[in-house]
Amino acid sequence: MDDGFAEYVAHRRLRLCRMAYLLTQDWGTAEDLVQTALSKAWLAWRRVEGNPDPYVYRIIVNTHASWWRRRWRGEVPAATVPETADPRDTSAEVDDQAVLWSAIGTLSPRQRAVIVLHYFEGRTLTQVADIVGCSPGAVKRQLSRALTRLRVDPDMQTMKLERV
């Protein structure tokens, strides 16, 4: 059984691993996640019509959620992310990124999936809803909550501060 499966894997595996890494924040787990998802997709490949991406993404998102639920989560998410140094400090930019990356790790799997699919994969909210299996309204709410938790302001434009 092939029907383009080999081509799909060859063509998409890097992108899928990148997306999975953003969900898991660990390359080993990400590769295992993609391998598991693709093996599930292989079983149903002949029934997949059209672009297989949404189907494969959905398996990745759901498999990640089920793994996340099973594993022990010792970390305690903070209600607020810690404040950092003067924003004009160059090292602060690195710190900010680290804080943001760390905060992404505290999101629920569904929120993380919505963030990654929308901001990394560039999917519309309707496409995200189709992948994660809920209504566009629910995706919008998940996205809004995730952005609040990440302290990302959708209305704020990037502003370069003058360095003195």
Place this chain on the structure above:
Amino acid sequence: MRHTESELRKLLTEHGGERAHHGPSVHLDAIVKRGRRTRRIRRAVTGGTAAAFAVAAVGLVNGLLTGPSGMAETMVAQRSADSAQVDPGPKLPEKFPVVLGANKFDLPLIHSQRFKTEGVTRTVTFTPSSFFTGYKVVCDDPRAWVVTSHQLKSGEGGGTAGRCREGVGGHHDRLSAPSDWLKRPQSMQVWVFPADAPVKEVAKAVTGCRPIWKSKGCDETAQSRELMHPEVRERLLAEIGEQPGGWAVGIYDRSATAEPAPNGEPPANIEPPTEGTSTPAGR
């Protein structure tokens, strides 16, 4: 410190691109090997289920179950032992007994859908043929949580929530069905959550899960009530994600081949139930 969307996008792109030059160690042969192994296991499990099913059917044919309470199991007994295909999963009763005061009648199954996963919102669409349309949800795991939601008259929402047990369901009547019930296809939403879903924890976090009357604390009665809150369900969906778990929903109404009934009344020739077995709630 607040961030912008473009900073978030940039961060994801940078992190997603890390180690890209190494190339992922996801190989086609390993994927196919794993897929084949899963398929072998599934076939083995299906074979085992078929054997167990045959044993159960023999036991049931011997007359273990009689009466409406064993309706689902009775259907199993009625299956021919040499069926070529065994359909794993919960069995829906063929009829839905309705008791409205002195009026008793059965509604036949007109539509059913089966699902193999839980933790997902499912919408079931059907075309009612009377005001008495009933529904029933049955599950592989009787301890799974079931929530249903549908429209009532004057637009307010109704539904049921609780452990699946022998089935969760209900039916409309003239007083509860929306005015456009017979004018167009209708739909209802069903959620099935695993038996060990953190309903209590989520309900406490979202609504506080106050006790009901004499119940003590956030017991299962209170948890069932809290499951009717959309936010509780949404949080649960996010926590749980889609998981394997078989269940089915059946819609019961006048037979599609029956004469149309503009007034929405059930047909006069519907057989009365053999025994009065159900409350209007249909549970």
